[in-house]
Structures are given as C-alpha cells and as structure tokens.
Amino acid sequence: MSTKPNILFLCTGNSCRSQMAEGWARHLKGGVFNAFSAGIETHGLNPNAVAVMKEAGVDISSHKSQLLSEFDDIEFDVVVTVCGHAHETCPYFPGNAKVVHVGFPDPPALAKELAEQGASEEEQLDCYRRVRDQIKEYIKTLPDSLSL
Template sequence: MDDKKLKILFLCTGNACRSQMAEGWTRYLKNDVIEVFSAGVETHGVDPKAMAVMKEAGVDISHHRSKHVSEFQDKQMDVVITVCDNAKESCPYFPFAGKKVHRGFEDPPALAKEIRKRGGDEQEQLDCYRKVRDEIRGFVEKLPDNVLS
C-alpha cells in the first residue's frame, strides 16, 4: 500500500454496481493519486450489466468481487463516499475514516427493472447503466478536489 496516495472507500448497498463502477473508474483515471476500495453494507455479487457497460468504456471490472464493509472497518481511510441513499443511512461508523461524503447516484438495476416492466428492450435497460456510468466518471474525474474541499 502506498501511504502517499489518498485512500478512498466507495460504499453502496450491495457492492454490485455503483460502487464497483466508482472503484473501476478511480483505478482507471486516478490510480496515481488514489488508492481505491469499494464495499457494500450487503454483498450481492458484481452486476453483469455493470461489467458490460464498463467494458464498453474500456474499463475491466470483471475481476472485481463484492466485498462487505466489515472487511474495511479497521482500515485507515481518508474518505468514505456513500454512492446510494441506503448506504448513507446504514453506513457503519468508521473510526479510522478522515471524512464521510455522500454523492448519491440512481440505481441502474432498479431503473432497468422499471424499463423491463414497461416492455423496454435490453438496449434501453443498458442505457440507464450507461447514464449512471458516465455520471460516476464525471464525479471521479474531479477527485480528490470535490471531496476534500
């Protein structure tokens, strides 16, 4: 581990989609200045559609695994970023976290489920993943300034 890099943990409900995308983008775009981790208050496995849309963008998260927040409870983090409202509300106490920040993103699986119910096809479902993927990229591109100020 590099002590000079800022340590950031992205936290979501199931560590399946949004936090995985955030971890992937941060490794891809900010690996020189940030040591990144992701976890969930539960573990749901990595969402295959999240993997697919990240791969389209040139970022491979297929090797990621869904991790429970308890794996990080006693690790020093500079910033814990919750990326969904549920994780914000149920985020455990991190005695070794310097700062807690919330930046919520819509839930692609829930959006895709609604589209599927309305008869939407696979491409329409993937489009909501792409939208959130791109929003997360925009957030990560501004790291670390947008969480340290």
C-alpha cells in the same frame, strides 16, 4: 506504506454503482489515491455493470462484491456513499475518515422499471450507461472536490 489517500466507495450491495466508482477511480486516478469499494451487504457483481464498463474501456470483471467488514484493517481517508441506503446506514469510521454522500440512481431498479414497461435490453442497458457516465464525471473531480 502508501502516502496516497485511501478512498472507499460504499453502496448497499457492492454490485453496481460502487463497483463502477472503484473501476473509474483506479482507471482515471490510480496514481492519485487508492480506491476500494464495499457494501453493507453483498449482492454479487452485476454483469450489466461489467458490460457497460467494458464498453468504456474499463475492466471490472475481476472485482468481487465485498462486505465493509473485509476492510477493517484499512484506514480510510474518505468514504463516499453512492446510494441513499448506504448513506443512511453508514457506520462510524474510526480515525479521521471524511464521509461524503454523492448519490447516483440505481441502474438495476431503473432497468427493471423499464423492462416492466416493455423496454428492450438495449434500452435497459442505457440506464447503466447513463449512471456509468455520471460516476465517471464525478470521479474526474477527485480528489479536489473532497478538500482533503
């Protein structure tokens, strides 16, 4: 049995932000805590999230979009909601799970808006890169910023 804390990154569709957070957490803090990600719904793994994480040296291509209910057997110490919708609809977690909200912009929505304005694919990918880097900086603060 692991003595490392279990941290869940929760988003609406578990396709982008929560996947990036899990990837960074496993890459940077795998020896410190167990990282998981899930969604209120599943939207499939976002290929642009996979691509920009790969650029940064983190492979999340084997991740899959998972529902929160798939983790019923895991007791989480911390649940980090990474989008407003997940935070607003975050279910009750039995035990002592600490729920923390750290919202990040939605790269697919930002990219769609840019595409409608005629932006190139590269400019659209920059949205994903910015959020990827913001998530990385947040993950670096863990677990100290959580007061476990």
